Amino acid sequence: MKKKGICVYFVGAGPGDPELITIKGKRLVEGADVLVYAGSLVKEKVLEYVRNDADIYNSATMTLEDIMGVIVKAARKGKSVVRVHSGDPSLYSALREQADVLESEGIPYEVVPGVSSAFASAAALKEELTLPGITQTVIFTRLEGKTPVPEEERLSKLSMHGSTMCIFLSIGMIKDVVKELMVGYPEDTPVAVVYRAAWEDEKIVRGFLKDISAKIERADISRQAMIIVGRTLSVKPQISDKDYERKRSKLYDGKFEHGYRKKG
Numbered sequence: 001m002k003k004k005g006i007c008v009y010f011v012g013a014g015p016g017d018p019e020l021i022t023i024k025g026k027r028l029v030e031g032a033d034v035l036v037y038a039g040s041l042v043k044e045k046v047l048e049y050v051r052n053d054a055d056i057y058n059s060a061t062m063t064l065e066d067i068m069g070v071i072v073k074a075a076r077k078g079k080s081v082v083r084v085h086s087g088d089p090s091l092y093s094a095l096r097e098q099a100d101v102l103e104s105e106g107i108p109y110e111v112v113p114g115v116s117s118a119f120a121s122a123a124a125l126k127e128e129l130t131l132p133g134i135t136q137t138v139i140f141t142r143l144e145g146k147t148p149v150p151e152e153e154r155l156s157k158l159s160m161h162g163s164t165m166c167i168f169l170s171i172g173m174i175k176d177v178v179k180e181l182m183v184g185y186p187e188d189t190p191v192a193v194v195y196r197a198a199w200e201d202e203k204i205v206r207g208f209l210k211d212i213s214a215k216i217e218r219a220d221i222s223r224q225a226m227i228i229v230g231r232t233l234s235v236k237p238q239i240s241d242k243d244y245e246r247k248r249s250k251l252y253d254g255k256f257e258h259g260y261r262k263k264g
Contacts, residue, residue, distance in 0.1 A: 005108055008071060008081045010095060012088040012114015013037075016198035018045040020115045028112065033079035036067055041086035041224075043199070064094075068101040075107045088116040091140060092168055118166040121194035121226040124202060129164045131232045137163035143170035143177050159184025164230030171195075171225040174216045178209055181229060185209055190233035195225040206233075 009028050014020030021029070029035065029049045037046065039058035050056060055074075059067050067083075074081045085093040089111050102109050118140060122129055129138045139158055142149065147169075158165065159181045170177050171193065181189075187210040195203040207215045209229070 006110050007078060008075050008083070008102060008107060008109040009112055010083045010085065010089045010093075010098070010109065011112045012090075012116075013042050013046050013084050013086055014115040014198065015087050015117040015120035016043050016196060016202075017120075018043055018048070020120065020198055021046060021049075022112065022114065025112050025114060028080075028082050029084065031080055032082040034070065034074040034081045035084060036062075036070060036081070037084040038086055042084055046084065064097060064101075068098060071098075072101070072105055072107065075102075085114070086117070087120075088114045091116055091118075092142070115198075117168070117194075117197050117226050118228075120197035121166070121192075121228060124194050124197050124204060125192050125228070125233070127192070127228075127233055129166070129228070129230070129232055134231050135163045137161065139163055139165045140168065141165065142168045143173050143180065145169065145173065155180035156183035162231075164228065164232050167227040167229070171216065171227060172222045174227070175213050177227060178213050182209055185229065189229060189231060191227065191229045192233055193219075193221060193225050193227050195219075195221045197226060 011021070011025040011028055013025065026049055029046065030051065032050060032054050034055045034057070035047075035050050036057045036059050039060040047056065057067075057070055071081050071083060083098065085095070087093070089095045090113070095111065099109065130136050139161065141153060141155065141158060143155060155165075155167070155177060160183070162184065165181075167177060174193075187208065189209050191207055191209055191212040193205045193212065193216055195201075195205075203219065203221065205212070205215050205219050205221065
């Protein structure tokens with residue numbers, strides 16, 4: 001349901017499969033007077049939800065000023081504006097700089113979450129990113145490229161935690177990624193790369209830190225891929241029964257009491 005007084009919506013369209021957009025996101029897209037979408041990443045099938053009389057803009061060729069000029073102008077006229085991002089708008093989407101403009105113009109907006117490529121990749125792998133006794137932490141990060149990364153957030157330093165790591169926007173620099181990760185992770189740490197998760201041409205490559213670079217080169221993957229590293233991944237050998245409490249999680253263990261269930 002649209003909120004009173006709000007006519008600008010940032011919508012996460014999910015990672016690829018047009019059915020992975022939320023029900024709310026789809027409803028907003030269907031009702032949009034103006035739709036601005038990230039054409040380099042958002043699957044065009046999402047546009048099938050748009051009305052025939054809606055104005056559609058592909059932001060892949062636009063600057064921030066171009067994008068916000070369209071959105072602000074339409075919002076001033078009371079039109080329903082939907083800005084569609086791939087995955088979830090809270091991750092690597094330039095949401096903040098767009099929101100800053102709307103706030104400076106006094107234009108209210110809402111953000112509608114979507115399915116991140118990290119979670120679509122985990123689903124494609126049929127993996128749980130956290131496991132009892134292994135790690136309860138997942139780090140979302142990237143290697144420094146055109147966009148800098150703070151020194152304290154270098155992969156080499158984050159790798160010291162030993163947690164599961166989902167690495168965005170870095171597959172084209174896989175050798176550098178591996179070099180940084182091996183500062184903290186052993187060379188036999190499992191790695192999975194998911195190319196275009198939830199798209200028809202999705203591709204999965206599994207390996208270890210010691211051999212994943214060569215496998216990615218042979219698979220000819222250089223963009224639009226998620227790198228997941230950590231000992232929760234199902235590549236043997238990596239987890240012993242001693243390490244992983246395989247029998248039961250505490251969530252459904254009858255010997256474990258919580259607010260909804262008494263012991264036994």
